[in-house]
Each structure stands twice: as structure tokens, then as C-alpha cells.
Amino acid sequence: MRRLILAIFCTILFNNVFAQRHQRLTQNWEFLKGDLGGIYEAIRPVKAGNPESVPVWDKVVLPHCFNAKDAVDPDLNYYQGPGWYRTQLTISNPYKDGRTLLHFEGAGQKTKVYIYDVKVAEHVGGYDEWTADITDAVAAFRKNPLFEKQFKGKIPVEIRCDNSRDLEMIPSDLSDFNVYGGLYRYLNLSYVPQVSAEKVFASASVDVKGVLGQLKISSRLLNPDGVDTVLVKIQLKDPQGKVVSSWQKELKAFHGQKELWETSLKNPKLWSVENPNLYTVETSIISKGNTAVHQEKIGFRNFEFVKKGPFMLDGKRLLLRGTHRHEDHAGVAAAMTEDQIREEMILMKNMGVNFIRLGHYQQSRIVLELCDSLGILVWEEIPWCRGGLGGDLYKNQARRMLTNMVEQHYNHPSIIIWGIGNENDWPGDFSEFDQHKIREFMKELNDLSHCLDPSRKTAIRRCDFCKDIVDVYSPSIWAGWYRGIYTEYAEVSKQEFDKVDHFLHVEWGGDSHAGRHSENPDNALSLVKTGIGADERAGDASLFGGSARVSKDGDWSESYMVNLIDWHLKEQENMPWLTGAAYWPFKDFSTPVRPDNPVPYMNQKGVIERDFTKKEAYYVFQSYWTKAPMIHIYGHSWPTRWGGATERKMIKVYANLDEVELFLNGKSLGKKKRNSQDFPAAGLRWMSTFNEGQNTIKAVGKKDGQVYTDEITQGYQTAKWDKPARMVLEKVSEKDGVALIRVKVLDKNNILCLDATNYVSFGLTGDGTLIDDMGTARGSRKVQLGNGCAEISININKGKSVASVKADGLESVFVEIKN
Known part of the structure; x- marks a missing residue:
């Protein structure tokens, strides 16, 4: 940890060496969602209290995404269209004849920049950096009488961002992520000398x-x-x-x-x-x-990626232990601050990650700098993702973004792969889907990448008819989720490995609804046909129709997901030819193509939630990948287990310690040695009966003479339940003006229905406000139950409100919320 802190400090120091010549423009911005009749509407004076001062602009802080909340609004399609930003800058270039620049670290997706009423720059592409030289426009405006009279010596800046749907742009709107709009990365004012x-x-x-x-x-x-x-x-x-x-x-x-x-x-x-x-x-x-x-x-x-072999770093084999990152977070969408990005990357490193694929677009320079300083290898790619292949505008954007990506991130030692495509075998945007033309363009991009940077490898994921073009190929292997069962993982991977010279498995895993747990999580595996491979095919991501698959027929519990991950990680330790694998993704993220998920419009495959809340799977990775001592009893977010009074239940502990002793209600259940090949939980599992009501579980392990412990309390319910009959809504807690409310679903005998998965919708009337549209299990007003319960928080706002919850087939219920 000390090394991590030092690395982060050095990064901060480096970024601020020339802060006096480089200023982040975060404050004093106004934003208008929608378009204007012309640039004059953005620059005309607004008088306070004048009802004719329309349209109304909102005060915002950059970075800012105009899909911060609506991306996960269960009742709306997220906004795709123009939005305007404006501010007034004090420009004071210290260099004689110097240049004044606006440096965009990224803006989505088409951007135009104005100084007063003069357009000075425009850019297409939401993920690469670019610069607008405003020197001459600033000098010209200083001669305008309005410079002093109306603007009091400041320079008016207006910026139009637009994320409207456009087939001739990448990424495709068919992609499994939102194509966000706004100034969602930092914008900087830079002064440089004449040269x-x-x-x-x-x-x-x-x-x-x-x-x-x-x-x-x-x-x-x-x-x-x-x-x-x-x-x-x-x-x-x-x-x-x-x-x-x-x-x-x-x-x-x-x-x-x-x-x-x-x-x-x-x-x-x-x-x-x-x-x-x-x-x-x-x-x-x-x-x-x-x-x-x-x-x-x-x-x-x-x-080196050894031909038909593993990955080597500095002459030694390194198993790439990876994950993926989308630029997405609760409450802000793509507009993550540097502190939030840093927190996320440290969470990854502390989980044991040494490799990351940045999907599916080039990301903030802050991310790359952190990968450099933390020691995380990188596959970074351009957003040629799904949809097919467009015309000249489309191709030119792909060429330009590849060139920009390589040139802007060329010096980062963390980068080893330039990705030039993702799921390019997925048609839909154009009437023509020509594999030959896609191959020809893939070859062109591959050659361009090697020309720009011969030192790195190229790669794509899931486009079999192009796998011979790039240096490194990742096929689609979703054993135990979209196809097959997870015990087929190693066999299927070896089959795919044998088809190419350089194999790297990126994207594996599955969805889990945070807070949902199961006593029999693997039941759906018995329904799934085996021996047909584990690739994702058309329709597999749908929750409806088609052949049996865990993604459709499973329970989406954290319990199943830890089993799937546990199996994959144990297998990866015994695959000496494997370069590595990257779990998809690290954090839950928003997507427009999954409205029917337990949290609507969320891809829930992350090992943490969209607000950094850890799921149980995080600790499974830690137990395999980290050296710092850790111990974790499965079930911290599982308040109540269930079963017969004499039924023996499995208790699992995930730890990287050699030996662990488990205590249930103060009684030792014995010591177990850790063996990574003893599935599940590397042998750290115990079978025991539970008491009705509350049970205390404690795990104790040692390393180098130091004792490490973890402890949880779990309820145990023996009463069997019938189908859901009614709901109960109650206020659970209150802190700092925020109340937590919980709904429970009971049967006709008032027994908690612990396997209920009904959708419930929260509402609120009065002075308070729901803390919703977060894209989390406890931050969504529409959400599926987890073990018969759902929760949401309310800002009381020093007043009185009535909270409600409704569900199909059940009577709505209410509770009063006040200080």
C-alpha cells in the first residue's frame, strides 16, 4: 500500500509541475440541454429576473455529462442530441507572442467551439484528445467594444456537444454501452510560448x-x-x-x-x-x-507474446490477470473526476489486477498515467464496435481515432496492445454486411497501427473471419453464462488457443444482482446443453427465448457468480500455455440495450457496483491474485439463509492464507488447509447446521505470526413460504438527513419470500427526494428484489414525505418519512 500511495503522489506531482501554465476549467459554467436557434442565443446578455431571458441555463461543474441520470432512468430512453456550455474566461498569456489553447481531454461526440460568435474549432469523436487554438480569436475579440462594455474584460466561450445517433460515426449505437454526450472529461486552458x-x-x-x-x-x-x-x-x-x-x-x-x-x-x-x-x-x-x-x-x-505460448514480461512468464473498464459511474455517468478514477484504479490493483482492457474506446490520460504508476498493463482500443462498416466518413473517423490514440498514448509503458476492433462480426447499422470489405479495412487499420508504432501488438475481440489479421486474437468464450457450463472453460479455451498463434482471453464472467444470494445457485446448469462450445451467439444476451442458458435461466445471484469465477481462476493456474484472461467488466455500467435487467439499463457483470460497492466476487479474485493477507467469509450482504432445521449448509471462506479455522456460534468447526485446486473456495469450506434465528460466523487465519479474522452475522429461516401475497414498507435507518427504506415481500402467512424476484417501483410525495437513477441495486426506483427485499434512500430535506412502493399483482404500500 505504501508503494501505491507513493506512486499516486508522484503522479499528482508530475501532473502539477506546470500548473501555472495549465489550468483546469471546472468552475463557472452554464449548460443548456437541447439546441439553440443560433450562436447569438448563447451570447446575448441574460438579466436576472427577466421572464423573457429564455432559454434557461443551469449552472454546472466540469467534467459534466448530460446523461448523468437519464442513462439509467427506467422510464425513458437516454437523451441523444445537442447540448451547449458557456463561460467567460480571463485570458492572460504570460508569453510574448504565445499561443492560448483549449485542450479537450475528451468531449462527446461532435464538438464545436466558439469565441463570442466566431467558430474556432470543431471535432468529431468522443474519446480522443484534441486542442483548439483560440489565440487569434481572443486577440480579435479584445478589439470588440463589447469586450469591456458587456463582458468586463473577459472572453466569452461557447461549446456545443452533440451525441445524436449517427450511423456514419463510431461507436455504433447498437453497442452495449451508452454513447454519452457532454464535456465529460477535463477541459484545460493552456498557455505555451510562440514555439x-x-x-x-x-x-x-x-x-x-x-x-x-x-x-x-x-x-x-x-x-x-x-x-x-x-x-x-x-x-x-x-x-x-x-x-x-x-x-x-x-x-x-x-x-x-x-x-x-x-x-x-x-x-x-x-x-x-x-x-x-x-x-x-x-x-x-x-x-x-x-x-x-x-x-x-x-x-x-x-x-513478448510467445507463439503458441504464454506472455513474457522482462524475460519471465507473467499470467495476465485482467479486467475491463468503462468510463461510467453512479450519478455522473462518463464525467468521473480524477479522484473517482484514482479510487477505481486502486480498487483494481488491490484486487490483484495486473492487466486491463479499456473497452471500447480510448480513455482519459488520467487512467493511463495511473496504469503506468500502479503497474497495470493495458490493451487500449478504438471504438470500432459492432454495427458493420460505414462509408468514407466512418472510415476516416476510425483512421483518425487510431492515429490520435497511438500518438497521444505512445509513451505510456503500460500499453502493450492497440485494439482495432470489437465484435465486428455483429451487423445491424447498414443494409450491406460484407465480410470481405470488413477484412480489408481491418487490414488497413492493422497496417496503420504497426506503421505508427511497430513496438506494440494489435488485437481484436470476437471477429473470427479477421482473426488471422491481427497479432493477438480473443475469441468469444462465455463458459457457464451465454453458452455451456463453467467446467468446460479450460477445454474450450485450449481449442481456441490452438486456432491462432497468439491467444488472449478477454471477456468472461456473467451478471449478478448485488444483494441476491442463493442456496442452490448452480441449478440452472442442469438445463444447459454441453459440448457445443461456449461462444456468445445471436440472441444469447436476450432474457427471452432460445436454448437454455444460465444468462436466461439462472438466478443472477452473487452465489452463482462466485462459483463461476472461482472455477475459472483455479483453472487458469493450471494452464501453462495461457497468456492471460480479463474478466468483463470490473464495475457495473449503464447500457441502453438491457432494459429488462434486475436494475434496468445496467450491465451487471461487474465485481463492484456502479458506486464502488464491492460484490462478493471481488474477494474471490483477491484470494487468488493478491499477496497481502486477506480473509473473507462469503455472505456479508446475505442477511438471511434458509433451509430445514437439520439441513447442513456450506459456509465458504475466501482467503489467501495457508490455513483457516471456522467458528459457528462460538464453536470451532475445525481447521482447513487452502488448496487452490480444491473447488469450491480452495478447500476453505465447512458443512454445518444453523440455529433458527441469528448465527455468528467467525473465520481465523494466520500468516507470519499475524492473526487475520473476519466475522458476520446471518439469520436462518426454516419456515417455508408460499407465493408472494403482500408487501411491507418500513423506514430502516436515518443518518445526516438521509433515510433508508426497505420493502419486504411476504406470503399469506406473513413469511418472508426469500427467493422472490418481483420488480418493485418506489415513489415519493412531499418535501423529500429519492436518491435514484444511480444504476445500483439500492439506488434505483425500479428494481428486482434480492432475497425478497429491496431498499432505496431518501433525502428528507428537513420535511415530511410519503414513500410508496408498487408491484404487479400486489397491493401498493406506503410509509411516512419525516425528521
Whole structure:
């Protein structure tokens, strides 16, 4: 943990070295959802209290996504259309003849930028970085009489974002994620001298023994005024900040990319997942007395995907233990803050992740910087995802986004793969679906990627007719979810491995409704046909029709999901040829194509919820992947188990300790040795009867003389229930003006129906407000029950309200909520 904290601190320090020349524009913004009749409507003065001052703008803080809540609204399709932002900036460039830039870290999906009424830039593509040079427009507006009279010396900026549906854009709106709109990544105001480095490309490599490091530096200049001569200085600093090599030369100002310097370094400190050592390349461009300083973090590492074999990092086999990330979070959608991103990435690292696929688009530079500093290898990809292949506009965007992705993230040592497609065998957007044309374009993108960056591999996922084009291929293997049963995982994986030279399994797992648990989670497996493979096929994601499959016929419990994950992880330890695998995904995320899920419009395959709440599966991964001692009894979110009075129940403990002793109601059930191949729970499981009512379970383990414990209390219900007959709604707790309410479903004898999965809908009338549209099991006003219950919170707002809940076939119930 100490190393993680130090790495994060260094990242923060690096990001703020030149803060005085680089300002995040987070405050004093206004937003309008919808379009305007013209730019004049965005710049005309608004007088307080004037009823004719329409339309009405809302005050917002950046980053901001205009789908922050409606993406998971159970009653609406999420908004896709234009939205406007405006602010007034104080511009004070400290450099004589310097350039003033607006640097967008990402904006969705088509963006236009205005200074007063002059359009200065536009961009298509919601996920790559880009820059608007506003220097000349600012200078021109300063001459406008309105500059002082109306705007009091400030510069009016207006930005139009648009995420309208458009077949000639990537990603496809058929994709299993929302195509968000807004200024959902940071927007920065940057000042640079008259000449600066637009890009610095630092190619760092090292031989497989780690003896000789090589560094090649090239650059492109930002020099719109055509200055003739520049002095270039480059320093290479080791992870402790010591200068280990340097170079300088006066050059004629160059156009395009120019190779500047090449040097070697003996026995560099290697970048690895355990010790992510980062060097700093500092490039100074000096011209006319001004200096522009550009810093890049780099790492020396050697990696290889062995043909028909495993993955190697710095000459040693490394099993890639991975997951996936979407840019999505409760309450903000894509507009995650740096603190939220950092928290998410540390949660991943603490789970044992050493590899991540960024699906299905290039993500924030903050994510990549954290991967560098934490030691997480990366597959990053462009959003050519589903739908088929469009025309020239479509193809040009894909080419441009691939070029931008490679150039913008070229220096990150964490990146080992450029992804150029995902599920490109999935038609739907166009009348024509031509595999030959898709292959030809895939070849073009593959060649472009290798031309831009020969040092990294290319990859795609799930497009069998293109699997021979890229360096690394991932087929569709969903054993135990969309097809087959999870015990077929290793066999199916080996079959797919044998079909290609370089195999990497990304996307496996299944959905679980947080807080839902089962005494017999594997029952659905008996319905599923085996021996037909484990690939996802047309219609498998649907909850209706088709052949039997766990995704449709299972109970979506956390209990089933920990079994599936447990089996996969134990198998991966005994697959010496395996490069690695990446669970899909780390966190639940919003999607427009899953309205019928237990939490509507949510893909619930994450091991944590959309608000960072851990599911039980998180600890299964920890027990296999981490070294820091951990111990966790399954069932922290399972308040009541059920069964016969003398029926023996399994208690599972997930731990990475050698031996664990379990106590039930103060009595030892004995000690068990951990054996990763003893499924389930690596042998850390006990069978025992429970007492009716409350039971205390405690697990105790030791490592290096230190004692580690975990303890939970679970109820046990022996009474059998009939079908749901009525609901009970009650206030459970209140803290800091927030009340928690819970609905329970009972049968005709008032017995809790612990397997009930009814949809319930919460409502509220009065002074309070529901905390809903979060996309979580406890933050959605429409949600399926988990073990006969559902909960939601209410901001009381120092008043009085009446909360309600309704469900088909049951009488609605109410409860009064007040301070």
C-alpha cells in the first residue's frame, strides 16, 4: 500500500509541475440541454429576473455529462442530441507572442467551439484528445467594444456537444454501452510560448535480459508563426529524479515529425507490474528567450507474446490477470473526476489486477498515467464496435481515432496492445454486411497501427473471419453464462488457443444482482446443453427465448457468480500455455440495450457496483491474485439463509492464507488447509447446521505470526413460504438527513419470500427526494428484489414525505418519512 500511495503522489506531482501554465476549467459554467436557434442565443446578455431571458441555463461543474441520470432512468430512453456550455474566461498569456489553447481531454461526440460568435474549432469523436487554438480569436475579440462594455474584460466561450445517433460515426449505437454526450472529461486552458513541442515521442526499449536500454526521441513543433531557429534540450531522469543522460542542439525549426536524439542506458531500472519504475524525459524548446518544457513518463520493459505460448514480461512468464473498464459511474455517468478514477484504479490493483482492457474506446490520460504508476498493463482500443462498416466518413473517423490514440498514448509503458476492433462480426447499422470489405479495412487499420508504432501488438475481440489479421486474437468464450457450463472453460479455451498463434482471453464472467444470494445457485446448469462450445451467439444476451442458458435461466445471484469465477481462476493456474484472461467488466455500467435487467439499463457483470460497492466476487479474485493477507467469509450482504432445521449448509471462506479455522456460534468447526485446486473456495469450506434465528460466523487465519479474522452475522429461516401475497414498507435507518427504506415481500402467512424476484417501483410525495437513477441495486426506483427485499434512500430535506412502493399483482404500500 505504501508503494501505491507513493506512486499516486508522484503522479499528482508530475501532473502539477506546470500548473501555472495549465489550468483546469471546472468552475463557472452554464449548460443548456437541447439546441439553440443560433450562436447569438448563447451570447446575448441574460438579466436576472427577466421572464423573457429564455432559454434557461443551469449552472454546472466540469467534467459534466448530460446523461448523468437519464442513462439509467427506467422510464425513458437516454437523451441523444445537442447540448451547449458557456463561460467567460480571463485570458492572460504570460508569453510574448504565445499561443492560448483549449485542450479537450475528451468531449462527446461532435464538438464545436466558439469565441463570442466566431467558430474556432470543431471535432468529431468522443474519446480522443484534441486542442483548439483560440489565440487569434481572443486577440480579435479584445478589439470588440463589447469586450469591456458587456463582458468586463473577459472572453466569452461557447461549446456545443452533440451525441445524436449517427450511423456514419463510431461507436455504433447498437453497442452495449451508452454513447454519452457532454464535456465529460477535463477541459484545460493552456498557455505555451510562440514555439513549443506539440508532441514528443519517446520510444524506450530494453533487451530481454534487461541489460541495455535504448531511447529514441522525436518531436513535432507547434510553430504557427514560422519561427526559424530553436534550441532543443533533452534530459533523461531516473525514477529518483537524477539526470542520467542529456542532449542539446540548435536546429532550424522543422515541420512534421523529426528524430532528435538516440541514446542507450546500461542496466536501466525496469518497469514491471510489481515495480513500475518510471523515468522522465524532459524536452525544452527555447526560442526568442522563451522556454517551453514538455515532460513525459516512460518505462523500460521487454514483453513478448510467445507463439503458441504464454506472455513474457522482462524475460519471465507473467499470467495476465485482467479486467475491463468503462468510463461510467453512479450519478455522473462518463464525467468521473480524477479522484473517482484514482479510487477505481486502486480498487483494481488491490484486487490483484495486473492487466486491463479499456473497452471500447480510448480513455482519459488520467487512467493511463495511473496504469503506468500502479503497474497495470493495458490493451487500449478504438471504438470500432459492432454495427458493420460505414462509408468514407466512418472510415476516416476510425483512421483518425487510431492515429490520435497511438500518438497521444505512445509513451505510456503500460500499453502493450492497440485494439482495432470489437465484435465486428455483429451487423445491424447498414443494409450491406460484407465480410470481405470488413477484412480489408481491418487490414488497413492493422497496417496503420504497426506503421505508427511497430513496438506494440494489435488485437481484436470476437471477429473470427479477421482473426488471422491481427497479432493477438480473443475469441468469444462465455463458459457457464451465454453458452455451456463453467467446467468446460479450460477445454474450450485450449481449442481456441490452438486456432491462432497468439491467444488472449478477454471477456468472461456473467451478471449478478448485488444483494441476491442463493442456496442452490448452480441449478440452472442442469438445463444447459454441453459440448457445443461456449461462444456468445445471436440472441444469447436476450432474457427471452432460445436454448437454455444460465444468462436466461439462472438466478443472477452473487452465489452463482462466485462459483463461476472461482472455477475459472483455479483453472487458469493450471494452464501453462495461457497468456492471460480479463474478466468483463470490473464495475457495473449503464447500457441502453438491457432494459429488462434486475436494475434496468445496467450491465451487471461487474465485481463492484456502479458506486464502488464491492460484490462478493471481488474477494474471490483477491484470494487468488493478491499477496497481502486477506480473509473473507462469503455472505456479508446475505442477511438471511434458509433451509430445514437439520439441513447442513456450506459456509465458504475466501482467503489467501495457508490455513483457516471456522467458528459457528462460538464453536470451532475445525481447521482447513487452502488448496487452490480444491473447488469450491480452495478447500476453505465447512458443512454445518444453523440455529433458527441469528448465527455468528467467525473465520481465523494466520500468516507470519499475524492473526487475520473476519466475522458476520446471518439469520436462518426454516419456515417455508408460499407465493408472494403482500408487501411491507418500513423506514430502516436515518443518518445526516438521509433515510433508508426497505420493502419486504411476504406470503399469506406473513413469511418472508426469500427467493422472490418481483420488480418493485418506489415513489415519493412531499418535501423529500429519492436518491435514484444511480444504476445500483439500492439506488434505483425500479428494481428486482434480492432475497425478497429491496431498499432505496431518501433525502428528507428537513420535511415530511410519503414513500410508496408498487408491484404487479400486489397491493401498493406506503410509509411516512419525516425528521
